[in-house]
Amino acid sequence: MIITANKDFTAWGEFFADDNVAVPIVDRLIHHSHIFMLGGESYRLKHKRER
Numbered sequence: 094m095i096i097t098a099n100k101d102f103t104a105w106g107e108f109f110a111d112d113n114v115a116v117p118i119v120d121r122l123i124h125h126s127h128i129f130m131l132g133g134e135s136y137r138l139k140h141k142r143e144r
Contacts (some may be wrong), residue, residue: 096122 098105102119106112
């Protein structure tokens with residue numbers, strides 16, 4: 094399963110009712126998983142500015 098998000102795990106409480114819901118969901122998703130944190134400028138915004 095691949096899940097992508099543009100928010101840090103600490104901000105996932107904004108998507109759910111509150112942090113009491115987000116914490117167990119994140120805990121189960123990241124248990125035994127590989128996490129890749131990518132940074133940098135948005136590819137879409139970069140090309141939009143070039144037009």
